Amino acid sequence: MVINQSFVKDFKSELVVDSPGRINFIGEHTDYNNGFVLPTAIDKKIVFSFQKNDSEHMCKIYSSTYDEMLDINLSKLEPSEKEWENYILGVLSEISKISDGVKGFDCIVDSQLPIGAGISSSAALECGLAYGLNELFNLNLSKIELVELSQRAEHSYVGTKCGIMDQFASVMSEDKKVILLDCRSKHYRLIEANFEPYKILLLNTNVSHNLASSEYNTRREECEKVKEIISKTYNKVKSLREVTKSMLDEFRNKLTDVLYRRAYYVIEENNRVLQASELLEKEDVQGFGKLMYQSHRGLQHLYEVSCPELDFLVDFSEDYNEIVGSRMMGGGFGGCTINLIHADRVNDYILNVKKAYRKEFDIELTSFVTVPSHGTIIRTNGTKKH
Ligand code: GLA
Numbered sequence: 001m002v003i004n005q006s007f008v009k010d011f012k013s014e015l016v017v018d019s020p021g022r023i024n025f026i027g028e029h030t031d032y033n034n035g036f037v038l039p040t041a042i043d044k045k046i047v048f049s050f051q052k053n054d055s056e057h058m059c060k061i062y063s064s065t066y067d068e069m070l071d072i073n074l075s076k077l078e079p080s081e082k083e084w085e086n087y088i089l090g091v092l093s094e095i096s097k098i099s100d101g102v103k104g105f106d107c108i109v110d111s112q113l114p115i116g117a118g119i120s121s122s123a124a125l126e127c128g129l130a131y132g133l134n135e136l137f138n139l140n141l142s143k144i145e146l147v148e149l150s151q152r153a154e155h156s157y158v159g160t161k162c163g164i165m166d167q168f169a170s171v172m173s174e175d176k177k178v179i180l181l182d183c184r185s186k187h188y189r190l191i192e193a194n195f196e197p198y199k200i201l202l203l204n205t206n207v208s209h210n211l212a213s214s215e216y217n218t219r220r221e222e223c224e225k226v227k228e229i230i231s232k233t234y235n236k237v238k239s240l241r242e243v244t245k246s247m248l249d250e251f252r253n254k255l256t257d258v259l260y261r262r263a264y265y266v267i268e269e270n271n272r273v274l275q276a277s278e279l280l281e282k283e284d285v286q287g288f289g290k291l292m293y294q295s296h297r298g299l300q301h302l303y304e305v306s307c308p309e310l311d312f313l314v315d316f317s318e319d320y321n322e323i324v325g326s327r328m329m330g331g332g333f334g335g336c337t338i339n340l341i342h343a344d345r346v347n348d349y350i351l352n353v354k355k356a357y358r359k360e361f362d363i364e365l366t367s368f369v370t371v372p373s374h375g376t377i378i379r380t381n382g383t384k385k386h
Contacts, residue, residue: 004069007062011108013049015136016379019128020045021119022169023200023338023370024329025178025288026295027273029303031163033223033266034184034241036273038280039165040193040372041173046111046124048132055104061088064110074102079157087125090157094149095130101137114366116208118328118335122158123166126150131171131376144186147171160213161220173375180277184241191277193372195285198324198340203353204366205309208334215305216331219262226263229254240266265302269295289325289340293318296327305332312360313337316353323349 020041027037053059057074063084070085077093079086095102107129113121130146130153133139141149147167154162164183173179177190223240230251231237237247240263248255248263255263272291279287296314300306310328314337317326322342329338341349350367357365 004062004067008108011049012051014052015050015132017048017128017132018045018377018379019048019124019131020170020373020375021113021121021124022166023119024165026276026292027269028295028299029219030266030269030273031165031183032220034239035266035270037165037181037183038178038273038277039169040178041169041375042119042370043373044112046109046113046128048128049108050132050136051106052136053104053106058104060106062108064108083158086157087122087153088129090153091126091129091150093157094153095133099139101139102133103137105136114204116335117204118330120166120170122154123150123170126153127167127170127376135378143171161217171375175374176372178372191280194283195340197343198285199343199346199369201339201341201346201367201369202336203313203339204336205334206363206366207309209307211333215333219305222259222262223266226255226259243267261302265298268298285340286324292325292327299328299332307333309361310337316356320349
C-alpha cells in the first residue's frame with residue numbers, strides 16, 4: 001500500500017489516454033456471426049497515465065480500482081490467475097507478436113466503469129493500453145490494428161471468444177453519433193444520435209451471473225454448428241450472416257430445437273439492426289424503441305442469455321408510456337438494461353424502478369444517464385487528439 005502511494009505520488013505522466021466504455025442500441029450476439037451492430041462509446045471511461053521508465057523489459061501497472069500493482073517482465077509474458085491482469089498481459093503479448101517497439105514503462109489505470117455491467121470495461125482496458133503504447137513508443141499501428149489486437153488479447157489470455165463490437169466502439173466512435181458496423185467487412189456508417197426528447201438511461205442490475213463467459217462461448221459454438229451444417233449444401237455460407245430464414249427452414253429437421261432458435265434469433269436481430277438504423281435516420285424513436293423490445297424478447301426466449309433481473313426491468317418499463325424502448329445489453333446474464341426514456345420522467349422513473357427492484361430481489365439498482373461520445377483520446381499537455 002505504502003509502495004503504491006509513493007508510486008502514484010512520484011509518477012511523472014508523459015501521456016494520458018481516455019478509453020471509454022460503450023453502449024449498444026441493438027444487434028446483440030450478432031458481431032461474431034459477421035452481422036450488424038449499432039453501438040457507440042459513452043462519457044464514462046478508464047483513464048491511463050503512462051511514463052517510460054528507461055528499462056528494457058520491466059513494467060509496473062497500478063490499478064486504482066483494485067489498489068493492486070502488476071509487475072511485468074516483457075521478456076517473460078504469460079497468463080495470470082487474475083482476470084484484470086490478463087487483459088493487460090494479453091495486449092502486451094499480442095503487441096509483441098507484431099512489434100518489438102515496446103520497452104519498459106509504468107502506468108496508472110483509473111477506471112470509472114463498473115465491472116460486469118455490460119458496458120465493456122474490458123475492451124476499454126485493452127484498447128486504452130494498446131492505444132497508449134502505440135503513441136508512447138511510436139509503434140505506427142493503425143486504429144483498426146489496435147482494435148483487432150485487443151480482441152485477440154481477450155481470446156488468447158482471457159478466454160472469451162468475443163466479437164469485434166466492443167473494441168471497435170471504444171476506439172472508433174464519434175461524439176453524438178452511433179456506429180452502424182458491418183462486422184463482416186468492418187465497414188461502418190456514423191448515424192446522428194438524435195433521440196430527442198428521449199434520454200439514454202442505463203439501469204445496472206448489479207448482478208453478474210457466472211454463466212456469462214462459459215455460456216458466451218457455448219453460444220458461439222452453437223452458431224458455428226448451424227453454419228457447418230448449412231454450408232455443406234450452401235458453400236457460400238461462411239457464417240450465420242449469409243443464412244436466410246428460408247435456408248434455415250430447409251434445414252429445420254437436421255437441427256435441434258436449440259440450434260434452430262439460436263440461428264433464428266441471429267437472422268432476425270440482423271434485420272432489426274438494419275431497420276433500426278433506418279428509423280433512427282428518420283428520427284422515428286418510437287419505431288426504434290419497439291425493435292429494442294423485440295430484440296430483448298429474442299435474447300430472452302430464443303437466444304437465452306437474459307436473466308430474471310434483466311427481464312424484470314424490461315417488463316417493468318412496459319407499463320410506462322414514457323419509455324419507448326428497453327432491452328438487456330452486452331453478453332447477458334446480468335449487467336445493464338438500456339432504456340430510451342422521456343427526459344421529463346427520468347427522475348421519478350428511477351425512484352419507482354429502484355423501489356420495485358429492491359422489493360423483488362433485495363438488491364440495490366444503480367442507474368445513470370449517458371450520451372453517445374467519442375472513442376479513445378490521447379491527452380498531451382492539455383490538448384486532445386483522436
Ligand atoms: C460481449 C462481447 C461482444 C458481443 C456482445 C454481445 O460484449 O464482447 O463482442 O458479442 O457481448 O452482443
